[in-house]
Amino acid sequence: MSSKTDTREQILEAAMNRIKHYGYGKTTMSEIAKDCCMSAGNIYRFFSSKIDIAEAMARKFNAELYQAYSEIARSDGSPSARLRRVFHYNLSQTYDAIQREAKILEVAEVLGDERPLFMNEGLAQERIYLCTILQDGVDRGEFAPIADCNYTAEMVQSALMKFRFPQLFTRLTLPKLRRELNGALDILIAGLQHGVEKTPEDEH
Numbered sequence: 001m002s003s004k005t006d007t008r009e010q011i012l013e014a015a016m017n018r019i020k021h022y023g024y025g026k027t028t029m030s031e032i033a034k035d036c037c038m039s040a041g042n043i044y045r046f047f048s049s050k051i052d053i054a055e056a057m058a059r060k061f062n063a064e065l066y067q068a069y070s071e072i073a074r075s076d077g078s079p080s081a082r083l084r085r086v087f088h089y090n091l092s093q094t095y096d097a098i099q100r101e102a103k104i105l106e107v108a109e110v111l112g113d114e115r116p117l118f119m120n121e122g123l124a125q126e127r128i129y130l131c132t133i134l135q136d137g138v139d140r141g142e143f144a145p146i147a148d149c150n151y152t153a154e155m156v157q158s159a160l161m162k163f164r165f166p167q168l169f170t171r172l173t174l175p176k177l178r179r180e181l182n183g184a185l186d187i188l189i190a191g192l193q194h195g196v197e198k199t200p201e202d203e204h
Contacts, residue, residue: 008046011036012060015053020101024054024110051114054107062122065093069129079137080189083156084182086129091163091181095174098167108165127153137192144195156188 014035018027029050033040047053072085098105112119130153137143146152162169163181172180 004046011043011046012053012056016057019054019057019107020103023103024050024106051110054111055115055118057107058111058118058122061097062125065090066125066129068093069126073129073132079133079140079142080193082133083130083137083189084185086126086133087160087163087181087185088178091166091177092174094164095166095177098165105165105167108168123154123157126157130156134192143192146192152192159188160184 011032015027015032018032018035027050029043029047030040032053033043036043047056068089069086072082072089075082075085077085098108127150131149134143134146134149134152138146160181163177163184166172166177170177
């Protein structure tokens with residue numbers, strides 16, 4: 001690992017520790033610099049703003065999610081079971097992370113407001129793994145033919161958005177959220193098995 005990469009990781013770790021403790025809004029670049037024993041000017045060589053640090057934190061978290069999604073998409077088991085595993089894994093990971101470090105929720109809110117393109121990028125990446133599962137379901141005859149896999153994956157994501165950052169939407173416990181997620185997936189999977197003829201173009 002290069003010296004530049006080491007310094008960037010040092011800054012990111014210090015920022016994560018401070019944000020987790022004090023929150024995003026109460027953390028300043030000068031405080032992060034002090035924690036790293038360096039000048040504030042040096043921090044800006046690696047991150048141009050505090051929101052860039054928040055995005056880097058989220059990218060690190062997402063990288064672990066994507067690795068898990070990739071493994072689930074390529075694993076054994078029925079497409080329906082794998083689809084459930086993807087969304088249950090996401091629910092468990094994000095719920096537990098926010099329960100351990102409540103200030104992370106503030107980072108998610110800030111990124112949603114200030115970096116919507118980053119959030120959309122994450123959803124697009126997730127759709128790659130969903131489409132792998134959906135297409136396998138079609139190939140196996142478990143799901144009806146799909147006119148537009150990316151569109152179908154996007155609609156599945158939209159239907160389950162509540163479970164992405166659950167504490168943003170509800171105060172339900174994890175067992176109750178899992179029950180709701182299973183119920184929503186039951187309906188979605190039944191639709192995939194039955195088939196839906198409508199495509200985006202049909203709306204116009």
